[in-house]
Amino acid sequence: MLTEFPLQQVLNEEGHVKEEDTMQTITIDQIKSFYYYMLRARLLDKKCVNLQRQGRIGTYVQYEGQEAAQVGSALALEKGDWMLPTYRDHAATLTFGQTMRNLLLNWRGRLEGGVPPEGLNIFPPAVPIASQLPHATGVAWAEKKKGSDRVSLVYFGDGATSEGDFHEGLNFASVFQTPTIFFNQNNGYAISVPMEKQMNSKTIAQKGLGYDIESARIDGNDIVAVYLAVKEAVKRARNGEGPTLLEAVTWRYGAHTTADDPSKYRDQAESETRRKTADPLLRLERYLKNEGKWDEAWHAAIEEEIQEEIDTALIEMENYPEAELSQMFDHVYDIPTWPLQEQINEHLATKGRNA
Amino acid sequence: MTTSVQTKTMTMVQSINDAMRTMLAEDERTLILGEDVGVNGGVFRATEGLYEEFGAERIIDTPLAESGIMGTSIGLAANGFRPVAEMQFLGFIYPAFNQIMTHATRIRQRTMGRYTSPIVIRAPYGAGVRAPEIHSDSVEGLFTQMPGIKVVVPSTAYDAKGLLISSMEDPDPVLFLEPMRCYRSSRMEVPEEKYTIKLGKAAVLKEGEDISIFTWGAMTIETMKAVEQIENEQNISCEVIDLRTLYPLDKEIISQSVQKTSRALIVHEAPGTGGVSSEVLSVINDTSFLYLRSPVERVSGFDTPVPVYSLEQEYLPSPEKIKHAIQRSITF
Numbered sequence: 001m002l003t004e005f006p007l008q009q010v011l012n013e014e015g016h017v018k019e020e021d022t023m024q025t026i027t028i029d030q031i032k033s034f035y036y037y038m039l040r041a042r043l044l045d046k047k048c049v050n051l052q053r054q055g056r057i058g059t060y061v062q063y064e065g066q067e068a069a070q071v072g073s074a075l076a077l078e079k080g081d082w083m084l085p086t087y088r089d090h091a092a093t094l095t096f097g098q099t100m101r102n103l104l105l106n107w108r109g110r111l112e113g114g115v116p117p118e119g120l121n122i123f124p125p126a127v128p129i130a131s132q133l134p135h136a137t138g139v140a141w142a143e144k145k146k147g148s149d150r151v152s153l154v155y156f157g158d159g160a161t162s163e164g165d166f167h168e169g170l171n172f173a174s175v176f177q178t179p180t181i182f183f184n185q186n187n188g189y190a191i192s193v194p195m196e197k198q199m200n201s202k203t204i205a206q207k208g209l210g211y212d213i214e215s216a217r218i219d220g221n222d223i224v225a226v227y228l229a230v231k232e233a234v235k236r237a238r239n240g241e242g243p244t245l246l247e248a249v250t251w252r253y254g255a256h257t258t259a260d261d262p263s264k265y266r267d268q269a270e271s272e273t274r275r276k277t278a279d280p281l282l283r284l285e286r287y288l289k290n291e292g293k294w295d296e297a298w299h300a301a302i303e304e305e306i307q308e309e310i311d312t313a314l315i316e317m318e319n320y321p322e323a324e325l326s327q328m329f330d331h332v333y334d335i336p337t338w339p340l341q342e343q344i345n346e347h348l349a350t351k352g353r354n355a
Numbered sequence: 356m357t358t359s360v361q362t363k364t365m366t367m368v369q370s371i372n373d374a375m376r377t378m379l380a381e382d383e384r385t386l387i388l389g390e391d392v393g394v395n396g397g398v399f400r401a402t403e404g405l406y407e408e409f410g411a412e413r414i415i416d417t418p419l420a421e422s423g424i425m426g427t428s429i430g431l432a433a434n435g436f437r438p439v440a441e442m443q444f445l446g447f448i449y450p451a452f453n454q455i456m457t458h459a460t461r462i463r464q465r466t467m468g469r470y471t472s473p474i475v476i477r478a479p480y481g482a483g484v485r486a487p488e489i490h491s492d493s494v495e496g497l498f499t500q501m502p503g504i505k506v507v508v509p510s511t512a513y514d515a516k517g518l519l520i521s522s523m524e525d526p527d528p529v530l531f532l533e534p535m536r537c538y539r540s541s542r543m544e545v546p547e548e549k550y551t552i553k554l555g556k557a558a559v560l561k562e563g564e565d566i567s568i569f570t571w572g573a574m575t576i577e578t579m580k581a582v583e584q585i586e587n588e589q590n591i592s593c594e595v596i597d598l599r600t601l602y603p604l605d606k607e608i609i610s611q612s613v614q615k616t617s618r619a620l621i622v623h624e625a626p627g628t629g630g631v632s633s634e635v636l637s638v639i640n641d642t643s644f645l646y647l648r649s650p651v652e653r654v655s656g657f658d659t660p661v662p663v664y665s666l667e668q669e670y671l672p673s674p675e676k677i678k679h680a681i682q683r684s685i686t687f
Binding site: 115116123124126127131133135137138139142143146152164168169172175330333337338339 | 433
């Protein structure tokens with residue numbers, strides 16, 4: 001299946017163009033924009049790891065190394081499309097328009113983190129593995145029923161392909177030909193379990209065959225390949241040609257979460273090697289240098305701009321009003337049931353406040 | 356002056372069908388999804404004729420996957436539709452449990468009201484129809500402890516239509532349990548027009564003075580048999596209340612009745628421990644403790660899996676057991 005689903009690459013690790021014709025469709029400005037969004041995501045991720053170490057946010061899920069997969073796919077969507085992330089996909093949601101403040105609030109245990117800005121369709125990050133895939137089929141099915149050309153894109157990891165909901169989501173999408181892009185980030189590990197223990201199949205893309213779903217395997221660290229593959233899948237979906245399964249092969253440099261120690265299950269030297277060889281940002285830097293388009297002043301300027309944005313978001317997060325008690329109660333039902341209302345009243349009375 | 360309401364004689368399964376037809380005609384966002392609900396009209400014929408009338412885009416034969424039915428319904432509901440998702444039997448709902456527990460009931464809170472899940476999950480349930488294994492479960496208690504959902508159980512054709520329409524109009528997920536034994540056990544006059552019965556309101560099936568009996572679903576049949584017998588045999592007057600909604604319970608009716616009769620019995624076919632009867636007891640305790648003249652009695656299924664049907668009559672509450680419990684309460 002490795003030959004049936006070859007790893008699609010447009011830009012190789014050294015930043016050399018593998019597919020000249022394909023690369024013609026991408027401008028230098030686009031490359032610089034890709035780089036900007038990836039750098040923005042990476043700097044936020046690094047900041048969040050530090051914030052967790054300082055106790056300013058709770059357990060944090062890092063994505064460093066997966067920026068090309070997330071940013072490239074997010075940039076291929078349009079406003080009005082649906083994004084269904086997991087807890088590791090804030091590079092995608094950030095790029096799609098979620099605010100940095102809300103993302104930080106999410107890691108501070110705040111409900112605001114699951115609320116998309118007005119006008120954007122972003123589901124709250126799914127926690128039970130693969131449970132979001134049927135939702136992606138459902139929201140896209142709704143768009144199809146409404147006669148719109150909007151699509152949904154759902155993120156999930158390699159481990160998620162073992163769950164029943166992966167198969168049910170794909171099968172429903174196939175049967176009802178929903179405009180859904182199933183975007184797999186195969187980062188090689190489900191916490192500690194490597195892909196070869198997770199499945200006996202050599203690729204995740206081949207799992208689409210069982211559902212007659214168009215599938216492809218792409219270098220998930222090559223943002224150009226990711227962007228173009230998702231663009232193509234989105235175009236097919238908008239044209240009523242049904243769902244697509246994309247396997248973006250990538251690697252997370254860090255731990256599963258800040259509560260995890262990856263040295264228990266893998267040699268972290270591999271991550272360090274990959275930083276120097278296969279990094280998605282380094283690849284664009286090399287490409288721009290090869291093309292004579294790398295501009296140190298530009299790089300310094302965007303980095304400073306992003307750091308300022310992060311600092312501002314951090315201040316917003318830290319100055320954000322404390323969680324109102326009502327947030328626990330207000331949105332369980334449209335109108336609280338009487339047992340819940342009694343519990344609220346008693347709780348407030350105990351606190352010496354007015355019910 | 357009376358206005359005449361057009362009625363039709365219906366079984367419960369027909370009135371459930373009628374409720375769905377009413378809402379499908381009224382609200383184009385309504386969708387029916389499930390296994391065999393389309394061309395076949397449902398294994399119990401609950402969706403009979405709907406496919407012909409409303410078409411395959413709205414009456415949807417899905418793949419055989421309960422989690423997929425529930426999960427796609429959540430997506431459809433978040434994006435503007437009002438799905439009615441059928442679980443072919445309540446005993447088959449378990450693969451969908453995660454979708455209900457972690458998403459359908461939580462998406463409103465997780466998005467601070469941005470996305471909601473106005474989904475009705477219909478499921479035939481209960482023992483006593485000699486069904487194969489796993490087809491007879493009564494696990495309402497698994498769902499009454501689930502924040503974010505309501506649990507509704509009709510026991511008559513009239514209630515079924517009004518409660519199902521209310522459930523379909525509810526802005527939150529509702530588990531709508533359909534006692535299989537009641538599907539065709541009786542017929543009654545049901546208005547042809549649309550009407551609703553408020554969720555959370557119990558019904559007094561029979562007024563009485565000496566003991567309040569709380570029950571729901573098919574156990575209303577056994578309870579009414581027991582009451583008829585014991586009232587013929589002895590000078591005892593029983594009040595029978597069909598709870599109809601198991602979450603939230605009807606606190607007013609429960610307390611008013613117990614305060615009138617001073618005795619209470621709860622009858623249900625689910626296992627005895629950890630279920631709805633404990634909550635009815637809790638309501639009685641909170642509202643009517645000083646009115647009680649005897650401990651609240653319970654007749655229930657056992658803390659066993661619902662048995663294969665050779666033993667189901669032993670498992671189910673019988674009129675004899677119910678009469679015995681009434682007797683115990685009265686002679687305490």
